[in-house]
Amino acid sequence: MIDIHCHILHGVDDGAKDLEESVAMARIAYEDGIRDIIATPHFNELFLITADIVERKLEELQAELDRRRVAIRLHPGNEFRLENKAFIEAHLKQGDYRHLGRKKSHLLMEQRWTDYEADSPEIVERLLDAGVRPVLAHPERHFFFREDPALLQRLIELGIWTQVSADSLIGVNGPEAQQFGRWLIEAGLAHTLATDAHNVNRKPNLSAGMAVFEEIAGTEARAALEARMNSIV
Numbered sequence: 540m541i542d543i544h545c546h547i548l549h550g551v552d553d554g555a556k557d558l559e560e561s562v563a564m565a566r567i568a569y570e571d572g573i574r575d576i577i578a579t580p581h582f583n584e585l586f587l588i589t590a591d592i593v594e595r596k597l598e599e600l601q602a603e604l605d606r607r608r609v610a611i612r613l614h615p616g617n618e619f620r621l622e623n624k625a626f627i628e629a630h631l632k633q634g635d636y637r638h639l640g641r642k643k644s645h646l647l648m649e650q651r652w653t654d655y656e657a658d659s660p661e662i663v664e665r666l667l668d669a670g671v672r673p674v675l676a677h678p679e680r681h682f683f684f685r686e687d688p689a690l691l692q693r694l695i696e697l698g699i700w701t702q703v704s705a706d707s708l709i710g711v712n713g714p715e716a717q718q719f720g721r722w723l724i725e726a727g728l729a730h731t732l733a734t735d736a737h738n739v740n741r742k743p744n745l746s747a748g749m750a751v752f753e754e755i756a757g758t759e760a761r762a763a764l765e766a767r768m769n770s771i772v
């Protein structure tokens with residue numbers, strides 16, 4: 540399996556605190572059945588982890604995993620937050636963030652926690668026109684999507700993929716996120732799953748989410764889900 544959203548790079552954001560924790564997370568991921576991890580440090584106003592930092596940290600961790608025989612392949616990424624219009628405009632122009640994987644065909648995009656970014660449809664269309672499909676991080680965790688699913692459905696109609704978090708599906712993010720996450724699967728609107736792991740407690744646990752997905756949607760849908768996720772790198 541591939542985890543497309545994981546804060547495994549050490550000492551950059553609120554993810555792994557040091558190299559040891561990164562290695563420990565990689566080991567947990569391996570035990571969980573994960574073989575590929577897209578490292579997605581935050582790209583927001585608090586943690587602006589730019590492409591050059593991602594590449595440097597990724598290289599360092601991959602070398603350490605290889606040395607310690609942890610058979611995980613790392614891929615570059617970022618979790619790009621739609622902070623505000625000026626932030627979005629400046630960074631989309633500069634391109635100082637990392638897409639998901641080296642094909643640059645997908646971008647992990649996150650909404651603010653406070654309110655919905657009204658320009659989201661325009662941003663999505665602009666990225667799609669440029670050949671980049673936005674993957675929306677954990678919509679089930681945002682109250683405005685739960686209160687008004689039409690906002691999310693509009694973005695899906697435009698062409699975004701959703702990324703539902705494994706933690707949400709097993710109830711770690713509360714009953715509302717769990718219920719909405721399950722509904723997205725039932726409605727065929729969960730395009731990818733990921734762990735959004737931050738450390739060895741908030742750990743890589745993709746298999747638990749996959750089991751919930753399969754129980755709701757069936758084995759064929761799970762195979763299609765995995766194929767879709769694998770196509771990103």
Ligand SMILES: [Fe+2]
Nearest residue numbers: 544546618735
């Ligand atoms: Fe995240």
